[in-house]
Amino acid sequence: MIKPFRIDIPQADLDDLNDRLARTRWPDEVADAGWDYGFPLARLRELAEHWRTGYDWRAHEAELNELPHFTTEIDGQNIHFVHVRSARPDALALILTHGWPGSFLEFLDVIGPLSRDFHLVIPSIPGYGFSGPTHERGWDITRVARAWAELMRRLGYTRYGAQGGDFGSGISTALGAVAPERVVGVHVNYLPTRPLPDGTLELSAADEARLDRIRQVMAHRPPYQTLQATTPQTIGYALTDSPVAQLVWIAERFAQWTDPRAPVSDERILTGVSLYWLTATAASSARLHHDTPRRIEPCPVPVGVAVFPHDITLPVRPLAERLYDIRHWSEFTRGGHFAAMEVPDLLAGDVRDFFLARVKEADGDGPATTAPAATRGA
Secondary structure, eight states: OOEEEOOOOOHHHHHHHHHHHHTOOOOOOOTTOTTTTSSOHHHHHHHHHHHHHTOOHHHHHHHHTTSOEEEEEETTEEEEEEEEOOSOTTOEEEEEEOOTTOOGGGGHHHHHHHHTTEEEEEEOOTTSGGGOOOOSSOOOHHHHHHHHHHHHHHTTOSSEEEEESTHHHHHHHHHHHHOTTTEEEEEESOOOOOOOTTOOSOOOHHHHHHHHHHHHHHHSOOHHHHHHHHOHHHHHHHHHHOHHHHHHHHHHHHHHHSOTTSOOOHHHHHHHHHHHHHHTOHHHHHHHHHHSOSSOOOEEEEEEEEEOTBSSSOOOHHHHTTTEEEEEEEEESSOBTTHHHHOHHHHHHHHHHHHHHHHHIIIIIOOOOOBOSSEEOO
């Protein structure tokens, strides 16, 4: 059963948040620390104070409730999603999947441009936000993909596309593997590629530079990832008890993974942090790092890739082509890991190009390659 859903956070939870922020116990900081020891104290105090005295959850809640929200139960888990129908009844449906530390909020700025051509289904990953928490182990990206296939079946979509970044990329490619007869294509804006053990592939200097960066990240796993992949329950205690801990845990990712020329606003960051805090899903969202295998699985359907220069790592196309049927590859000059929030116009345009080509292909006009590898965007 699919039920309408409305966001309505109890006032007591907002009052508790305000009280906890007011009673924050701050650490000291060495002089001129900058980023050498982690997130700067002055910047975090500024964000926390705005959260406590200037940020208005109720105003954002009202705006979010203008969207059509629904919930349903799949595989024993409550699933929340936004479902926006295009004015075109024959439009292709797209399921858009966020990652960590994101949420369905990532896609707010692409709903307008994409819904002109596509029906949009924007779910919250099990364990995240209003799809959380989870209550059993095993919710990896493949299990989420199977839930997405069932969700789209319930909504009556027999053919659809999938798009995502971060974990949303892995879930989308897994969906292409789980339901290849239904998924017309997968578009991603983050695509991990790993070095070949035998080094048999000849790469350009630019690709070798990307590969060096990938090797560095693999050799020095980011601390947040190590903690969430190994002890998500342990870090969950701190993040669920202290709003400032939850704030810095997420704000640091936005500070490090975004393009300085396309920053995400403090209001949008605080709305995302508030969603994690008010749903107490720090631990359950972190479990996705723990339960998902680190191997990369192939995807049998056409794949489109949008590469943004300030992402965590950048994919190497010759390596990607060994696993995926790459039909579309765009290199942009702006944007980072949260492309849907940083450069929504560029991402929406690229998604549209890729999936309209898939529609054209399905209509019998032959294989379509929608974008060259050349750099796009200004």
